[in-house]
Each structure stands twice: as C-alpha cells, then as structure tokens.
Amino acid sequence: MTQACVTAPFGRRSAPVRSIERSGPYTFLRALDAAGPKPRAGQFYMLQTARGWGGGDDGRPYLPRALSFARVEQVNGGLELTYFLESVGPGTARLAACATGEELLIAGPFGNGFDLDRTRPPVLVAGGVGLAPIVALDDKIRKTDGARSTVLVGMRDGERAAAITKFGVECGIATEDGSAGHAGYVTALLERELEDGHDSTVYACGPPAMLEAVRALCSEREVPCQLALESGMACGYGACYGCVVPTVDGYARLCVDGPVLPGDKLETAIVKGAGH
Amino acid sequence: MTQACVTAPFGRRSAPVRSIERSGPYTFLRALDAAGPKPRAGQFYMLQTARGWGGGDDGRPYLPRALSFARVEQVNGGLELTYFLESVGPGTARLAACATGEELLIAGPFGNGFDLDRTRPPVLVAGGVGLAPIVALDDKIRKTDGARSTVLVGMRDGERAAAITKFGVECGIATEDGSAGHAGYVTALLERELEDGHDSTVYACGPPAMLEAVRALCSEREVPCQLALESGMACGYGACYGCVVPTVDGYARLCVDGPVLPGDKLETAIVKGAGH
Amino acid sequence: MYGGPVKIFGAELAHPVVNGSGTFDALAARRVFGEQLDARFPFAAYVSKTITLEPRPGNPPPRLWELGQGMINSIGLPNKGLARFIEEDLPAYAMLPAPLIVSVMGFSGDELAAAVEALGERSEILAFELNFSCPNVETGNIVGSSPEETAAMTSLLRGRTEKPLIAKLSPSSARPDQIALAAEQAGANAVSLINTLPGMAVDPSGGGPWLGGGGGGMSGPAVRPVALAQVSRVAEAVEIPVIGMGGVSCGRDAREMLDAGATLVGVGTENFRDPAAGERILAELRELNQSSVERK
Amino acid sequence: MYGGPVKIFGAELAHPVVNGSGTFDALAARRVFGEQLDARFPFAAYVSKTITLEPRPGNPPPRLWELGQGMINSIGLPNKGLARFIEEDLPAYAMLPAPLIVSVMGFSGDELAAAVEALGERSEILAFELNFSCPNVETGNIVGSSPEETAAMTSLLRGRTEKPLIAKLSPSSARPDQIALAAEQAGANAVSLINTLPGMAVDPSGGGPWLGGGGGGMSGPAVRPVALAQVSRVAEAVEIPVIGMGGVSCGRDAREMLDAGATLVGVGTENFRDPAAGERILAELRELNQSSVERK
C-alpha cells in the first residue's frame, strides 16, 4: 500500500458546522474546512467539539473521534466535508447533538485512503456507517473519474436503509430484517456479484464481522480486496501506537498504515476492541 | 445556635426546573420540590443537573453546589423553590444554563438557618447573591409573621441593583459604582442604621469581606448578629468535614453547624478559599 | 449473584456495600435526615471515620479541591480522640442498624496499640480497620507503603485484640500485593484499598498550594482505574477478603470491584454527590443480575 | 518570566516545553504533516519513544481505554530494537530542529548498559532518559519504585557514557523524593516524572480486563494532581533539574509545573488531542507573563 500523498495541516483547526441532519439513527454532519487539502477517499479526520467535549455519565468523551469523510465539495471559503455517523457512545452522541454554526476542532486528513486500481472494475461494499468512505470512493470513481462502480450496501433495518437514500448513491441493498432489498447480509450480494466478477477489486468498509466475511470470500475467490478497518484511536497521526491491528507483517498502526489494508495482509479483520 | 428542626428527605431527589429568568449577571431559577419539607430561612440545598453535570474545560463540575433558597411557595404538586445565583464558575454556569423542564437533582434542606429573635427589630444585610437567604428571611418576617424588618442591600453596580427589584423586597440600596442608592458599601447603610438601633439584631449574608465588616461593626456596637457564611462544600450534610471554618470553639462544619453563625463565635468572617 | 448476603468476620452482612472511612458521618446524617436514615441505612456495615488516641482539630481550610472526575481532600483526621469517642460516639454508633467497624490510626505503634486495646473487647465493634495510609498526616502513608512496616504494625496489634483486623493499604506502591501479603502473614483478617492518592492543587489566584494541608488525597472516579488494578492484584495474592474501593459510583463500578476479587465494596466520594449512594449502588448492582447473562 | 530559554545539560533550549516519551512520534508526524512540522516543531527538545536492546512488537490490542479526563494505555514499548534504531531512526531524528533525548529501557542492567554504551558517544544525542517506570512491561515499574534499585541502575549506566542521564521515576511510591535523591546521588543529571500510573479497565461486555496487556498506564488531566504533588516534593529534595509532566494540557498547567519546581515541562497525552499541543501550551504559557502580576 502506498503512503497517503495528502499531508494534513499541522495541529487541529476550527471547522464550523454548516448543517446537521438526522435520519433514523444516522446523522449527516457537514463542516466547513477552510484550511485543509482535498482528502483522498478512505481518509479520515479526528473530530471534537470546541465546547462541551466531555460531560457524559463517566465524563467522556475526552479524546477526539475518528470519522471518515463521506463527501467533499468545494464551496465558498473552503471544503465542505460531510460526515456520516451513528451515535453509539459519548463521542458520537456529542457530535450528533451539534447545532448549526457550532465549532468543531478537526485534525486531518489522516491515513492512507483507498488505492484505487483503475485497471479492474470496482465493487464497493458497505455496512452501516461504513458507508461513509464508500460514498467518498464512489464519488471519486463516478464524479471525478467519470467511471462506473458497483455499490453494495448492508443495513440493519429499513429505517437505516431509507436514511441513506439521502446520499443518492445507486446501490444494491441488503437489510438484516428484510425490510428492503435482499433479506440478509450484504455479503450474499457480494457473493453473487463475484460469481462473474473475478476481474474486479473489492473495496469495503463496515463492521468487523462483515469485513471478515468479505475478506474470506475474496481470499477464496482470489479477488483483491481493500478493507477500511476500525480500531480505537487516541491520536490519528501515529503518535500513540494505540490503534494497532495484527497483520501478516506484525502490528500495523491503523491510523498511518491504514485504515485501508489489503485483505491479503490480514489473517482476520476481527480485532478485539474494534467496532461495536 | 439551635440545630435545624427541619430534617431533609434522605438522598437526592429529582426536581424539575419550572422557570428560569436571567437579569444581568443574575439568574432566578425556580424548581419544583415535590417531596421536601418547607425549609427554614437560611437553609440551603445541594444542587446538580441530572444530565451534563461536568464537561467544563477541566471536566468540572463534579460535586453538587450549595445554594440557599431565596423564596419558597406552596404550589400544586409541592414547593416551588427560588434560587438566586450568579455564574462564577462551572457549577453555577451549568445551573444558569438550565432550560425550563430540565431535571435537577437536589438534596436538602440542609444547615441551621437563621434563628430569628422576635424580641429585637431585625436588620437584614445582603451583598450580591448573599441576598438569597435574606429574601427568605424577609419573607418569613413580613409574610409569615406579619412583622417589619429593615433590609439593606449592597450591589456591585446598577445592573445588579436593577436585577434584584424582581424580588419586590423593600430595601435600602448601596452600589459600589454609585449608580443606585448610596455610593459605596452596604456597611455604610448599616452603620447609619445602627446609630439608633442598638436594640436590633443583624442578619447578614454576602461576600466574606462584607460579612467581616458587619461582624466587626456589630461587635463594636455590641449588637448581636447572625452571619450566613460560605465555604467550599462537597456534601452539605456533615459527611466530608471539608467545609470547616474556624470559630472561637474550634473548627465548625459550616453545613451542619452553620451556615449561619453568631458573630461572636467568629474571630473573622474571612476564611481562605471561601467566596469569590 | 451480585448484591446478596456476605459472610465475613464470622458475621453475615446483608449485602456487600459498605462506606469508605471518613466519607459518611452516620451521626451527623441521622441529625440531618432523621429516622429515615435508620430505615434506609445504606451500608451493610458502617466504617467510622478514623480516630486517634488524642483529639485532632484536622487541617486548616481550604480542605477541598474539586476535579473533573473527583476531588482532593486535606481533611487531616479531625476527631475527638479515643476517650470522647468511647464516651459519646460508641453508644450512638451501637444503635445503627449495621455492624460497626472502627477505623484507627496512630502516630506510633504504641499509640495505635493503646487505642486498639482500649476498644478491643467492646461488643459494639465488629472489627477494626487500621488506617496505614492517610496522606493527610505527616507519617500517614509511610507505614502503609512498606511491607515490613505494615507487617510490624499489624503483628503488634494482632496481640491486642481478638477482633478481626482490616489493614487499609497504601496505594503508593508498585507492589500492593506484597504489602497485602505482609499484612496477611502478620495476622490481618482482611485488607481494604485504596485509600486516597497523594495529590496537590495550586491556588488559582497564583502560586502556592490551595489546600490548607499543603497536599491532599485524591478520590472519586478519577482514581478508579488505579483502584481496580490494585484490588485485582491484591485479591490474586492473598487468601483473606479484600474490601475494594476507589471511585465506585454506580452498580456497574461495584460489580467491577467484585469481579476484580473484592468481597465487599466501599463507597466513598460518591456519598457526597448522593447521600443515599450506597442504597442506589446496591440496587443497581442487583439489577445487573438480570443482565448478567451478557457476561462472558 | 515563563516560557523563555532554558539552560540545561550544557545546552540552551529555546523554551521549557518538551514531549513525554512515547507520546509523539516525530518521524510519523513528519510523514503526516510534511515540512510544516519542522517549521513549527512544538518541542524544545525531542524525547524518543523508549527503545530496548531487542525489537519488541508491543502488547496485543486493545491498547487504549478512554477515561473522563485521560486514558489508560497498554502499548508495551513496541520498538524496532537498538540496531535498527541506530540505522534507521537516529539519522532521521538528527534532522529534527530540536536536540534529541533518547529514552532507553532494559530488562536487566546489562541490557540497559549495552544500549547506553552503543549510543553513548553519538553526537546526535543530547541526553538519555532511563525509563525505570513503565507499567506496561512485567518488570517495568519495579526498579523505579525502589530507591536502592534506581541508584544501582543509575550507577551502572553512569560508567558507560559521558552524556547526561535523566532518570524517569516511578509514580508508585509514597516517597518519590527518596527515589529522586537516590538517582541524584548515583549520578543522574536530571529526573523526570511522572510516568503513567498503573491502572486497569474492565471489558464492558462483561468480565476480564479490557486491555490486551491486562493492566495499563493512566495519563492525562486525571493524574495531574498526583504529578504536581510528586514534582513539588522531588524538586524540593534534589539539586538536579526536574522534568515535570503528567496531565499538562494548557499554559496554566505548564506554569503550575514550573512553579512546583520543574525546569522543563513534558506534554504527553494532550498531544493526542491536539498535534500542535506543545506549540499552543508554550504560547499560552508566555501569555501568562502578561497576567503574572496577579501572582502572590
């Protein structure tokens, strides 16, 4: 995997919330980044609110939270970054409670991002909030490159499946409760897709169990895959050594050596303590 | 000083905010106490918000905050307690930021309260937020006993002096900036009052320097005085031994042996770490 | 099953929740809250504030400093001394609806021995807690942070009473297990930990320590990770029961202490935020039985 | 005057703010932030992550646990070992715009001595920090919590290099001053403290430790009161300079460390919340000069 060619502004910077929309359990948070470079699909930012970061039942959140950007648009005054998140704990809850105009502190973009192989048809697979970097990659493929991609999305239920239509991404859908699209896991859609898609490359982001299923499937079919993993992060820029995941070459810091790792570098995508 | 005859419900209890009004730097916070007994003027409560208690820059507030009640009224469903406060740190700032309907957790009433001597004309002296228990005592004297009292109030500036008119308490005013009433300290008013008021009892609450001036003046004039002091409190009910002030009989826990102390029990009303 | 009766020191306690010494004055609380306190007494056994042979005024104010997740205190063991404790407090404590554990401290072995001896046969007392670890008095934490001195002190006192002895250990050690073992070998019947961590706060108006005692002891949720680490390490090392405390503020925290190997759980600073904290924590702990299937 | 140049180890540092070992990987940061990092390098001297003679993978994940006012880490000193450090990292560190302090740790005196000897004359290095106090490796914190062992280790290394030695003390002691004195008498040129406090977190899904290493080390604002207490106690006891750290997250915190007697201030966990924390804290510290009339 090549290193990210995008360097981040040093330090953290103020980014006002331009809009915030909630749909079911999901939040679409848009912030203005006046100073950052255009990020690469699959890169992420470390976010915190400027005020009231902390104060949950146990005093958390304390550390910033890693969020992939889902969409980036050039607007007056900088870049508008769209984050896509689900409130699963004190950090995401606080971010989801932001008001328009409120000040975020962001650092990034961090991480390597996807390494798009333009010689092979891209198959994009997302689960839950893992959709964020997949939307970014799909935007890049379609809007920037003007090429085509196949997007497969797994959601827990119909409410979640309905929420993501806001992104306007053309995709195949699977829901666990069967309320929309295929009833079951998104990996069933991927399996079907790969039946006659041996020449494609798979790009995936989602919960550990999904990523592991994708990895195993791709490994079996000998299809290259790139997996955007998650792990607990304190810093996001290689300082703490806290975010490691085991790879065939030993532990890798997910924030600087990832978050996107080639499937063949992993023995498993399930890492204790990562995901929900 | 006799012990408070009012016992508090054991534990802390939920009290919804019925209304909150801000005027200048002051906040009038009204809460419904469905379960507590009628408190005695000079008693106080320990308050915290049910949610978001904590989250200031350094994570505070963590402990509950002591507030005297300023007014108590029987309403449908219990007692309506009026607190009168100024935001001087994370705890009072959080309380001042409450919304109507929000849930407070309160414990109390705690402390002894004023020991009203009905045989001597009462002179009530307040400084700043020290007005709270003075309003309560004045209410008791006028509304409950149907008697008369003299109330003298010192405020820093005209904005503060204007704010307290909401209480509708008839009083002599002094402001430090001279924008209302006597220009200077309230103790000047007290001095004048005591010139031909040797038979009165003084009841006072305010910043340490004011209380000390009141104490010294009363001691000189041989007028009995009762001073409602402040000190940092963790618990409010005698558990932590943290709130002590030195008296002629040794350290006294202000929360159970006070907050009202007779002037002649003190060598000074100035205690390191108390007040602002 | 969390929150059920606990056999300890030959007695059966109704449940595992007790108070940390010095964090709940049952006599003051009874004055403030009246008889409800007896009806809803929040602790299965009551641990008195530490007493000393001679009366002590305690440290000058300010005695408190608030932290984002806890506090620092410099109380300094104010107490009326052994004689008045026996005369005034012991009879009152005896009327509490929970067995009494008396916490004692001394500035020398002789002092401690004298206190334990004077109280050693009183039927009002279930056990003694030996406070080897108060950071708020000059020599407080020194004894407790040395295995040798902890053992020596415990042996000395072991000869003075038949009653169970609980050694309250110092948290200021890389090897709390060795201190606990030393106490156990010297005849302690239980250990309790952690006491407050020595800490300091600076006067915000600039320069100098805020607290009247100079330094103080840190407590509350901020110290809970330290407490859990020490309790689990100590519980692995010793056979005698462990009374685990430090930052416990809800049922889940109590369960973590029990899972770490504690037999009883002490609630300290949380009493200040909620006078009925012990009662609430017990109720929450018991509720976790319903969800205990979740456990691995 | 806060925030001005500091003379130490025969060098003049531009200001008193340095990083805590293991909390800022300057080489990774340069890759992530590019050349701006050199232009705005946030530390007056750069302290490397602790290295050991042999390479270490570090502890299994999870390695992090968040607290309300800090975190617990169980990183476990991952590093490429001395040989690759010399070959790959030392030349890169030499290009940083700040003098280099190399943190070393060993599982025996011989191991530590070998590392110090191999690096002892390298001109890229200003000084060594001897990590006697890592809670994340079996024996890490034991040496540092004993004055005798700290002295023995320091003496051993004193013979192997002319360069200044900084002993990084254990916070797990009731008498950090005695440990510091032992290090001073054995030839240390400075002491640094505090390292992380041993702590533990429980897996919220029920039972067992959360961290891959079992326990971990607590850091961040939650430990600042402990750090202040120990720094001020140590600074009173020794003549050599003290590098004070533990929970420093703003200029006011840095000032309190300096007021407590520290010569340099280390910034650790706050780097994770703000990559340019060092720069900000220095700026805030300097701003306090304006308001320093407030000081008593």
Ligand SMILES: Cc1cc2nc3c(=O)[nH]c(=O)nc-3n(C[C@H](O)[C@H](O)[C@H](O)COP(=O)(O)OP(=O)(O)OC[C@H]3O[C@@H](n4cnc5c(N)ncnc54)[C@H](O)[C@@H]3O)c2cc1C
């Ligand atoms: C590179 C990257 C990109 C990401 N992109 C997105 C995105 O686009 N959208 C999105 O929604 N999410 C994204 N995530 C995940 C997101 O960062 C986490 O969901 C978030 O950090 C959770 O924070 P929280 O405070 O809400 O929950 P936490 O409370 O931090 O919960 C996270 C998990 O940590 C554990 N935990 C519980 N208590 C603690 C504690 N005290 N300390 C530490 N761990 C604890 C639990 O296992 C819990 O399930 C991304 C993560 C990474 C690494």
Ligand SMILES: Cc1cc2nc3c(=O)[nH]c(=O)nc-3n(C[C@H](O)[C@H](O)[C@H](O)COP(=O)(O)OP(=O)(O)OC[C@H]3O[C@@H](n4cnc5c(N)ncnc54)[C@H](O)[C@@H]3O)c2cc1C
């Ligand atoms: C019996 C009683 C009755 C009271 N009644 C009223 C009332 O009716 N109305 C009212 O407005 N106020 C009242 N007070 C005062 C009120 O309790 C305090 O103003 C309040 O507790 C301050 O909390 P805070 O978080 O806003 O400020 P804090 O930050 O707690 O500031 C209080 C003071 O503590 C010091 N301090 C700063 N940092 C810390 C720290 N980390 N830890 C500890 N101390 C620190 C400073 O000296 C500061 O000025 C009363 C107090 C008592 C004891």
Ligand SMILES: Cc1cc2nc3c(=O)[nH]c(=O)nc-3n(C[C@H](O)[C@H](O)[C@H](O)COP(=O)(O)O)c2cc1C
């Ligand atoms: C205000 C205060 C006073 C205390 N007094 C004593 C004491 O007298 N004797 C003692 O052994 N421990 C004393 N402690 C320590 C507690 O019993 C307990 O060990 C410690 O606070 C940790 O528990 P916590 O975090 O739940 O408070 C005191 C703690 C506080 C906060």
Ligand SMILES: Cc1cc2nc3c(=O)[nH]c(=O)nc-3n(C[C@H](O)[C@H](O)[C@H](O)COP(=O)(O)O)c2cc1C
């Ligand atoms: C993630 C992490 C890794 C650390 N690694 C090291 C290390 O390798 N060597 C060392 O001496 N200290 C290490 N420390 C300790 C810090 O240098 C510092 O002493 C401690 O964190 C207290 O400072 P803080 O509260 O500002 O973080 C580490 C701390 C953290 C949080």
Ligand code: FES
């Ligand atoms: S998050 Fe800190 S090194 Fe990766």
Ligand code: FES
């Ligand atoms: S506030 Fe705790 S004893 Fe008074």
